[in-house]
Amino acid sequence: MNLILLDPSEVKGAYAYLTDTRRITHLREVHRACVGDYYTVGLQGGKMGKAQLTELHETQATFTLENLNELPPPPLPVHLVLALPRPRMLARTLEHVTALGVKNITLLHSKRVEKSYWQSPELRTEKIHHHLVLGLEQARDTQLPNVALCKGFRPFLEEQLPELLKDRRGLVAHPGMPNACPRNIDGNVLLFVGPEGGFIPWEVEKLLEAGCEGMHLGPRILRVETAVTALLSRLF
Amino acid sequence: MNLILLDPSEVKGAYAYLTDTRRITHLREVHRACVGDYYTVGLQGGKMGKAQLTELHETQATFTLENLNELPPPPLPVHLVLALPRPRMLARTLEHVTALGVKNITLLHSKRVEKSYWQSPELRTEKIHHHLVLGLEQARDTQLPNVALCKGFRPFLEEQLPELLKDRRGLVAHPGMPNACPRNIDGNVLLFVGPEGGFIPWEVEKLLEAGCEGMHLGPRILRVETAVTALLSRLF
Numbered sequence: 001m002n003l004i005l006l007d008p009s010e011v012k013g014a015y016a017y018l019t020d021t022r023r024i025t026h027l028r029e030v031h032r033a034c035v036g037d038y039y040t041v042g043l044q045g046g047k048m049g050k051a052q053l054t055e056l057h058e059t060q061a062t063f064t065l066e067n068l069n070e071l072p073p074p075p076l077p078v079h080l081v082l083a084l085p086r087p088r089m090l091a092r093t094l095e096h097v098t099a100l101g102v103k104n105i106t107l108l109h110s111k112r113v114e115k116s117y118w119q120s121p122e123l124r125t126e127k128i129h130h131h132l133v134l135g136l137e138q139a140r141d142t143q144l145p146n147v148a149l150c151k152g153f154r155p156f157l158e159e160q161l162p163e164l165l166k167d168r169r170g171l172v173a174h175p176g177m178p179n180a181c182p183r184n185i186d187g188n189v190l191l192f193v194g195p196e197g198g199f200i201p202w203e204v205e206k207l208l209e210a211g212c213e214g215m216h217l218g219p220r221i222l223r224v225e226t227a228v229t230a231l232l233s234r235l236f
Numbered sequence: 237m238n239l240i241l242l243d244p245s246e247v248k249g250a251y252a253y254l255t256d257t258r259r260i261t262h263l264r265e266v267h268r269a270c271v272g273d274y275y276t277v278g279l280q281g282g283k284m285g286k287a288q289l290t291e292l293h294e295t296q297a298t299f300t301l302e303n304l305n306e307l308p309p310p311p312l313p314v315h316l317v318l319a320l321p322r323p324r325m326l327a328r329t330l331e332h333v334t335a336l337g338v339k340n341i342t343l344l345h346s347k348r349v350e351k352s353y354w355q356s357p358e359l360r361t362e363k364i365h366h367h368l369v370l371g372l373e374q375a376r377d378t379q380l381p382n383v384a385l386c387k388g389f390r391p392f393l394e395e396q397l398p399e400l401l402k403d404r405r406g407l408v409a410h411p412g413m414p415n416a417c418p419r420n421i422d423g424n425v426l427l428f429v430g431p432e433g434g435f436i437p438w439e440v441e442k443l444l445e446a447g448c449e450g451m452h453l454g455p456r457i458l459r460v461e462t463a464v465t466a467l468l469s470r471l472f
Contacts, residue, residue, distance in 0.1 A: 073454070099457075099458055101456060138459060139456040140455075140457055183419055184419055219309040220309050220336065222336070222374070226336065226465055229462055230465055230468070
């Protein structure tokens, strides 16, 4: 926890009040917090700065906010379309990509996504929110990503893709494509990452027909969480 | 498990015999293996190819090997020097970097590494071996990385670093360095990644004095496992 991310409901004037066990335990046990210590804090969706811990009890921590005038780090200019990974991989991937600065995520169904994944408790709004918050706390960022769920590949293709490609370069990461992942590019990207086992040929074909470019990350088969981090780091 | 990695002891002539529960269970439950199916196999340290599953029992799987004449994917030209991460992070990081093709890893003590981490069961030879194998199975590679443990920063600096830098470009990933991580470079690299909280200034100073270059990955604070993947993907 490199940043204490404050929900608007936790701030009253120049004071912030935390009452959740997770962060209070973390402050006590990991940071070994003492009254008087300074921490980096940020307002969800807003600016960051320092705050002094002025009270610490079992169930509440009080901070006095200094000037919060620091901007969060810039976002990555990418909309990530991720074939829904299995639940534990999803959780970690959301944390990685949030820490890396992704602000738009669509979780998409595709042929090789197991249907049962869509029933996972990891997809509950509060669970997703939790992993996004962990990513922001890690990277010292305040801007929550938007996460959309799209349970149909064809509806996505027909109803959403044309609009998304209007002002974005579409890139599909897929093994066996002739071109390697481009490096250090400018402009907005719509990045597709397939499921374990990859997109099926029909899906790749449809994405290319719609105007996306295929590209690969080399001969190694990577886990989704490793591949997504490697792709984002190479692209931007 | 995208590759069945065969230990030399498991191969007799044109046959391979697996007797460990982990892989037999994985074959049965994830791959839903049937006699007659073909799998990608590789000899530890050697070549890869196809094998046919010819017997499958509760406690043994027998494969008939075809010509194993495929080379594993090329390694990354990097020796990774990683300040020892906390145990769970170490396990995942070893899997990521092995999948990405790192073949030389030194786990190093530094001031901000908690001393208790050196007592972790995750550092036992067989535990480390297990995570390396998982990385190879994921990426379809057969070459195990070498992992060395170095419990003293100063002995490393004095006794090992000069030799390692003779034919390698030393790079220290550290927040606040003036230069960004270079991209798509040639030649051999010695890559230093610090602990949570970073190397202390004295450590950075000594590494730079020895001839390493400092570089950063941007304003975001990343977990070790995310940072290492991002660094390797950007460098190579």
